[in-house]
Amino acid sequence: MTEGTFTEEYRFYHKDDSLRWISGHLTSRWDEATASWLITAVDIDITDRVCAEEALRQSEATKNQILKAIPDLIVWMTADGTCIDLIEGNSINTVISRVDAIGKNLFDLLPIELAHQRMNAIQHALRTGDVQIYEQQIELNYYNYYLINRDQ
Known part of the structure; x- marks a missing residue:
């Protein structure tokens, strides 16, 4: 294991069968005082943000197609x-x-x-x-x- 930070976005199916997007952040560092690795992990549900970004992409694509047709x-x-x-x-x-x-x-x-x-x-x-x-x-x-x- 090495010291550092790791961030990843991933998706999974929730127990209610909905698709969820998660942003996972992990940091690790060696603690000399305890002679052990200290690991902090935070997972944040970003489903709403990902859905909003996709809706914006689709809206922009539609707008661009309309403008190109004029x-x-x-x-x-x-x-x-x-x-x-x-x-x-x-x-x-x-x-x-x-x-x-x-x-x-x-x-x-x-x-x-x-x-x-x-x-x-x-x-x-x-x-x-x-x-x-x-x-x-x-x-x-x-x-x-x-x-x-x-x-x-």
Whole structure:
């Protein structure tokens, strides 16, 4: 036996036939005074946590599938207009990739006039909680794109 700490998560069937998840923690050390090993073991029922984590994983997977099915470009950004993430819709070819857009500000990604319009709509939505509806036309690489912020 060696001194140290050991942690393991495992599952077993309880006497009521329910499946239980346990987090087991064990520490051991040699005690010179008693010339013996001192072992401390603690087992904690983590079934509720494991079930909640699995429900969250399933919910996230469902949400991601729904978002991928939406044909529109979806952009998450901070209040100052910095792109946090985006999903490239299949109805528009984005000029900049997702990886290149993340971390960039709205004013780095759009022509200045459009960036100001978008920023005003974002700030108004954050202040009021109201959905903003507007239409924009953008010419990128000699193609015209019509962007419509749709109501729910």
